[in-house]
Amino acid sequence: MRSKTQTSRPRTGKVRRRRAAAGYSRAQVASLPLKGYTLPAADLKRGSSGTGVRQLQGALVKLGDMTQAQMNTGPGMFGALTEGSLKKFQQAHGVDAIGVYGPKTRAAFKALGAALDDTETPSTPTPEGLREKIVAEGLWGVAHQEQIHYSQSRPIDGIRLRHKLPLDIDCSGFVTLCYQWAGAPDPNGNHYSGEGYTGTLEAHMRHIPLSQVQPGDLCLWQGKHVSLVIQSGADPLLISHGSEAGPYEIRTSVQMKWYPEGTRLLWLTSPQGAEAGARRTLRREDEARGDPPAEEGLI
Structure with a gap:
């Protein structure tokens, strides 16, 4: 009985190219480093704290404006390191570098593919009256x-x-x-x-x-x-x-x-x-x- 031998096509040296996400060209995908990231819809500044600050810090780390070690010193706390990192991002994207996460800064993040979480309640509700x-x-x-x-x-x-x-x-x-x-x-x-x-x-x-x-x-x-x-x-x-x-x-x-x-x-x-x-x-x-x-x- 003949033994079966497995054959395969010879490699041509061509590299398989990853297909771009639907609705985006390859160039656009490369320019959307925050696609899939969610950022808060509320304003943030030095002294703010919570989930929204942690989201902002994660995006800054992803973009290289903040290191993971810097974030680890105060995850969820908007301090001097977060403010300085945000100013770096703002300078690089044509936003006034004041270290405040406001509407213009959110627009810059959205241009990089980030989505805004407008379900987050910015203020704490208090009992009526x-x-x-x-x-x-x-x-x-x-x-x-x-x-x-x-x-x-x-x-x-x-x-x-x-x-x-x-x-x-x-x-x-x-x-x-x-x-x-x-x-x-x-x-x-x-x-x-x-x-x-x-x-x-x-x-x-x-x-x-x-x-x-x-x-x-x-x-x-x-x-x-x-x-x-x-x-x-x-x-x-x-x-x-x-x-x-x-x-x-x-x-x-x-x-x-x-x-x-x-x-x-x-x-x-x-x-x-x-x-x-x-x-x-x-x-x-x-x-x-x-x-x-x-x-x-x-x-």
Whole structure:
């Protein structure tokens, strides 16, 4: 019986070419390095955090504007490295290199094949009427400013007694009371233990852009002071307790003049999961810490 022998066609040396994706030429496929990537539809900037930032970082790594090692130092946190990498991308694609992920930058990413996730909710929903209650507590403070004094005492005065007067409190203590008396979760993440200051507010709350700010959110001058937003817009109206003269109403643009140039302005809202009682572990130096007067002589 003859044995079967396998034969094959001789190789011609030709390389098999990969077929281009439907609707695109080979050149277009090569110019769409982010095809299949999803990026957030909401604005992002330094201080932002969450899934959207992680998506942005992944795209920057894919394009070579950020290294994986740089991303690993803070995945999901929009810090100095992410800002610098985004500026590199913007410079290379004809976008103003300001380090903010906005409409023009999103358009540049879309031109590279990225899709936008417009199902992501940029702001955290709060129970109906809760923001109004927080603002009402702030206005109560303005109405009783003669009996509210500036003090860095901890635990926060009034934490166990709503509308206690006289009241001795600092800026972070005042906004904490506004949240507690309104029935909102502790913005410090401490279950209203009576501790907390601007640092715990910054660490626990969600950072948002000005365009998403609503009444009841916070305006924080990093390392300096915090105020309660009572009216949103391009120049939000705030309630500030930055000195013995407070609490008083003040526009952001006026308050801005009181702080050194370069002081970071952060906008904060209730974080995802706050209702579940997420707790930030206090460092030893955070215990019994308050905030010094920041606006002496302003009003």
